[in-house]
Amino acid sequence: MFYREAGQFKTSYKADQALMPILQDRVGLAVILIIAFAVIPATANDFFLTSIMIPFLVFSLAAIGLNILTGFCGQLSLGTGAFMGVGAYAAYKLTSIFPDANVIVMVLLSGVFSAAIGAVFGLPSLRIKGLYLAVTTLAAQFFLEWCFIRIPWLYNYNASGAIEVPHREVFGIVASGAEATPLARYFIVLGITVFIALLMANVLRGRIGRSWMMIRDMDIAAELMGIRPLRTKLMAFAVSSYICGVAGAMMVFFWLNAAEPSSYSIRLSFQILFMVILGGLGSLSGAFMGAAFIWILPVILKFVPGLMGIDLAAETIEHATFMIVGALIIFFLIVEPHGFARLWAIAKQKLRVWPFPY
Amino acid sequence: MNAIVKEKAVAPEPAAETAKREVLLKVDNVSLSFGGVKAITDISFDIQKGEIRAIIGPNGAGKTSMLNVINGFYHPQEGTITWQGKVRRKMKPYEAASNGIARTFQNVALFKGMTTLDNIMSGRSLKMHRNFFWQLLWHGPAANEEIEHRKKVEEIIDFLEIQAIRKTPVGKLPYGLQKRVELGRALAMEPDLLLLDEPMAGMNLEEKEDMSRFIVDVNQEFGTTIALIEHDMGVVMDLSDRVVVLDYGKKIADGPPEEVQANQDVIDAYLGVSH
Numbered sequence: 001m002f003y004r005e006a007g008q009f010k011t012s013y014k015a016d017q018a019l020m021p022i023l024q025d026r027v028g029l030a031v032i033l034i035i036a037f038a039v040i041p042a043t044a045n046d047f048f049l050t051s052i053m054i055p056f057l058v059f060s061l062a063a064i065g066l067n068i069l070t071g072f073c074g075q076l077s078l079g080t081g082a083f084m085g086v087g088a089y090a091a092y093k094l095t096s097i098f099p100d101a102n103v104i105v106m107v108l109l110s111g112v113f114s115a116a117i118g119a120v121f122g123l124p125s126l127r128i129k130g131l132y133l134a135v136t137t138l139a140a141q142f143f144l145e146w147c148f149i150r151i152p153w154l155y156n157y158n159a160s161g162a163i164e165v166p167h168r169e170v171f172g173i174v175a176s177g178a179e180a181t182p183l184a185r186y187f188i189v190l191g192i193t194v195f196i197a198l199l200m201a202n203v204l205r206g207r208i209g210r211s212w213m214m215i216r217d218m219d220i221a222a223e224l225m226g227i228r229p230l231r232t233k234l235m236a237f238a239v240s241s242y243i244c245g246v247a248g249a250m251m252v253f254f255w256l257n258a259a260e261p262s263s264y265s266i267r268l269s270f271q272i273l274f275m276v277i278l279g280g281l282g283s284l285s286g287a288f289m290g291a292a293f294i295w296i297l298p299v300i301l302k303f304v305p306g307l308m309g310i311d312l313a314a315e316t317i318e319h320a321t322f323m324i325v326g327a328l329i330i331f332f333l334i335v336e337p338h339g340f341a342r343l344w345a346i347a348k349q350k351l352r353v354w355p356f357p358y
Numbered sequence: 359m360n361a362i363v364k365e366k367a368v369a370p371e372p373a374a375e376t377a378k379r380e381v382l383l384k385v386d387n388v389s390l391s392f393g394g395v396k397a398i399t400d401i402s403f404d405i406q407k408g409e410i411r412a413i414i415g416p417n418g419a420g421k422t423s424m425l426n427v428i429n430g431f432y433h434p435q436e437g438t439i440t441w442q443g444k445v446r447r448k449m450k451p452y453e454a455a456s457n458g459i460a461r462t463f464q465n466v467a468l469f470k471g472m473t474t475l476d477n478i479m480s481g482r483s484l485k486m487h488r489n490f491f492w493q494l495l496w497h498g499p500a501a502n503e504e505i506e507h508r509k510k511v512e513e514i515i516d517f518l519e520i521q522a523i524r525k526t527p528v529g530k531l532p533y534g535l536q537k538r539v540e541l542g543r544a545l546a547m548e549p550d551l552l553l554l555d556e557p558m559a560g561m562n563l564e565e566k567e568d569m570s571r572f573i574v575d576v577n578q579e580f581g582t583t584i585a586l587i588e589h590d591m592g593v594v595m596d597l598s599d600r601v602v603v604l605d606y607g608k609k610i611a612d613g614p615p616e617e618v619q620a621n622q623d624v625i626d627a628y629l630g631v632s633h
Contacts (some may be wrong), residue, residue: 012505225484
C-alpha cells in the first residue's frame with residue numbers, strides 16, 4: 001500500500017543504479033539514521049549505550065566483514081575472531097608507539113595489519129574450497145591466538161597478559177580509556193560502522209563486488225571470463241580482514257577497555273559466523289539484523305521475567321535465554337534458510353503487490 | 359528452420375568464398391590425454407574469421423575437451439594452437455578472455471545469485487578498470503564507467519529481447535531464458551571467437567528457432583566468429599559454414615555440411631557399423 005514503486009520512473013541509468021532506487025527505502029534509511037544519530041543519544045541511558053548499542057554496532061561491523069568474505073565471495077572462514085584480535089593488538093601497539101596520534105585514525109589504521117595477515121591466510125583458498133578452507137582458516141585462529149599469548153611485545157610486557165586501553169583524547173573529548181563517556185564512544189563506533197558500511201555498499205555494486213560474486217557463484221565461468229581467482233579471493237580476504245580488524249580494535253577501545261587473548265577466541269569467530277548465517281549470506285542489512293538477533297535478543301530476554309514480576313534465579317534466566325535463543329535460531333532457519341535479509345525481501349515483495357497475492 | 363536457410367542464401371558472403379578468409383585459430387596435431395585415457399588424438403583443423411564452425415560427433419567424442427583446449431582450460435600434451443597468426447604458449451584460463459575468446463557452457467554456468475543485468479554486466483569485467491579506491495567512492499569515475507558499460511549491456515539486452523527479466527535473479531528463470539542470458543553474457547565480452555557448447559540442448563522447437571536466429575544474427579551483424587557444438591543435426595547443417603566431425607577423439611571428417619553429410623565415415627559413426 002505505502003511501499004510500492006508505482007509512479008517512480010527512472011529516466012537515466014544513474015538513477016536506476018542508485019543504492020536504493022525506491023523512495024520509501026531511502027526514507028526508511030533516513031529515519032533509521034536519524035534515530036541512530038539523534039534520538040538514541042538524546043534519550044538512551046548509559047546501560048543501553050554500553051551494553052546494547054555499542055556491542056551491537058561492533059558486531060554488525062564484524063559481521064559485515066565476514067559477510068564480504070563468506071556471503072559475497074563464498075569463502076568460508078573461521079578465523080574472524082583472530083583477525084579481530086590482530087586489529088585490537090595492532091591498534092594497541094600503534095597507540096603505544098604514537099601516543100599523540102588521533103586514536104580514531106589509529107583504529108582505522110590497525111585494520112591494515114589484519115588485512116595483510118588475512119591475505120596471507122587466504123592463500124590456501126586458491127586450492128582449497130568450502131569446508132576444507134574453513135579448516136585451514138582454523139590454523140589462523142589458533143596460530144594468532146598463540147601469538148597473542150606468547151609474544152609479550154604485543155601486550156607491552158604487562159604482567160596480566162592483557163591489553164588495557166590507554167587514555168586518549170580526540171579534539172579535547174576523551175575518546176578511549178576508562179574515563180570516556182558512553183556517548184562519546186557510541187558516536188565514534190556509530191560513525192565508523194556507518195562509514196564503512198556505506199563504502200562497502202559502493203564496492204559491492206561495482207566491478208569488484210561483482211567479481212567476488214562471480215567467484216562465489218561459478219568460479220570456473222568467472223575464470224574463463226577473465227577474473228583472476230587468486231587475486232580476487234585475496235582481495236576479499238584482505239577487505240574482509242580489514243573490516244574485522246577495525247571491529248576488533250573498536251571492541252577493545254570503545255567497548256571493553258581491556259582484552260585478553262581469550263576475548264578473540266574461536267567462540268567469537270563462531271558468534272560472528274552465526275550472525276552472518278542468520279542475518280543472511282550476501283546481504284549488508286542482514287549483517288545488522290543477525291547481530292541484533294544474536295546480541296540484543298538475549299540481553300532483552302534477561303529482563304523479561306523481571307518485568308513480568310516473575311522472580312527467577314539469575315542462573316535459571318541465563319539458561320532459559322540460551323534455550324529460547326537456540327530454539328529461535330532453529331525456527332528461523334527452518335522458516336527461511338537464507339536468513340532475515342531474505343525474509344525482509346519477501347515481506348517487501350508482498351507489500352508491493354498488497355492487497356493482491358501476486 | 360527453413361527461414362534460416364533462406365537468410366543465409368542472401369548473406370553477403372556465400373559459403374564458396376569462405377576458403378579465402380583469414381584463419382583466426384588453427385589447431386595442429388593436438389593430443390590430449392588424462393592419465394591413460396586419450397580424449398583427443400592428433401586433431402588438426404582451423405577456424406576462419408567470420409564463419410560459423412560446427413564441431414559434431416557422438417557422445418564422448420571429445421568435442422567439449424576440444425573447446426576446453428581452445429580456451430586454455432586444458433593444456434594439450436602434444437600439438438600447437440595458433441591464435442591470430444601466433445603460436446600460443448601455455449596459458450591460464452583467465453587469459454582466454456583477454457585474448458578475445460568467450461564461451462557458453464553445456465550445463466548453464468550462470469552466476470545464480472545475481473540478476474540478469476549483473477550477469478551480463480559481469481561480461482564487461484575485463485573492460486572496466488577503475489580501481490578499488492574509486493569503487494569505494496562510487497560517485498564520479500566509477501559510476502560513470504558503470505553507466506558507460508550499462509549502455510552496451512542494454513544494447514545486448516535489446517538484441518536478445520530480455521528486457522522484462524533485467525532485474526530477475528537468473529536462478530528463477532526458465533532454462534531457455536537462462537541459455538539466452540548466458541549467450542548475452544558471452545556477447546558482452548565482445549569476443550573475436552565465441553564458443554557455444556550445445557546452445558540448443560534441452561530446448562523445445564520454438565526456443566531452438568529463437569536461438570538459431572540469435573546465432574545467425576550475432577554472426578552476421580557483429581561479424582563474430584562462432585564455433586559451436588550441437589547435437590541437433592538440422593540446426594548444425596543449416597547454421598554452419600563448415601563442420602568438423604570427431605569420433606573417439608579422432609577427426610573423421612571436415613568440410614561443408616553437404617560434404618560431411620555424405621561422408622561414409624560420418625554415417626558409420628552415427629549409425630554404427632559392425633567392426
